[in-house]
Amino acid sequence: MINHVRTLILNSQNTFFDGSFGQIYIPPAFRPVTLDSHLQRIKNLLIPQGLDATGQNYAAAAVMQILHSPELEDYTLVLDPRITYTANAELLAKACDMPVYITVDKSTGCDIVPKYRVVAGNQPTQMSVAGNHKWTFRDVTARSLRVDHSRGTEVTLDVVRGVNPTETQAIDLLPGYLKAYFELPSNELTGRYKITYETTVAVPYNLAVRAGELERVLAYPGYSDRIFGATGPHAATITELHDIWLNAAEIGLKFGSAALAYTFQCEKLRVADGG
Secondary structure, three states: OOOOOHHHHHHHOHHHHHHOEEEEEOOOOOOOOOOHHHHHHHHHHHHOOOOOHHHHHHHHHHHHHHHHHOHHHHOOOOOOOOOOOHHHHHHHHHOOOOOOOEEEEEOOOOOOEEEEOOOOOOOOHHHOOOOEEEEEEOOOOOOOOEEEEEEOOEEEOOOEOOOOOOOEEOOEEOOOOOEEEOOOOOOOOOOOEEEEEEEEEEEOOOOOHHHHHHHHHOOOOHHHHHHHHHOOOHHHHHHHHHHHHHOOHHHHHHHHHHHHHHHHHHHHHHHHHHO
């Protein structure tokens, strides 16, 4: 299965990622593996819960950058050496510094000019906010508009003039970081329009924190045995990964060895389920 290890780490169908930033090929025939509680907890450490598709792509890129290190890449390619991605580092860099994109579709009678303000250095750091955000503004009246947030609900807002009478007051998109406002040459909302703001908030994926949590969880009764249980056709490989986990000094190698052992356990379940 192409991109096999990455696919197992994400453990979601390809359609979940349609159109998302950083999307990588997942075979259409792949069906998510049903995980037991031990494996699910490890999966949630690798790919934190609550992330949207873009956020999960980002987290997967962070994991795969480690798994393709020279010491671990041979293990990463055991299940299938075919991969379609080559730029994990590029994806991580781009997702950490995504601009705000504005798209405007308006009638000839509309003279609204969309603007925005950002507070530099105040990007959100909550996991729940990470990923892609899109806000769509549409006309209602000369004094009100609708805004639909891709991660929220559609609401109607009464537009308030700013200190400058030809501008609206700022509308919070990401509180404390990103605000939208509109220049109004006609002193009101004119014509028909559809205006979108889109940006991506990087996932606060701290390897040291993730690795520390992983080490703590694997110290719980039963977890190490479940992740590093050397059975099945890849028993020898899992044993080698366990040795790396026990003896490696580098945090990346320890994290990567456990992540890979997890994928081999997922593969056993997938095969057993006829996947």
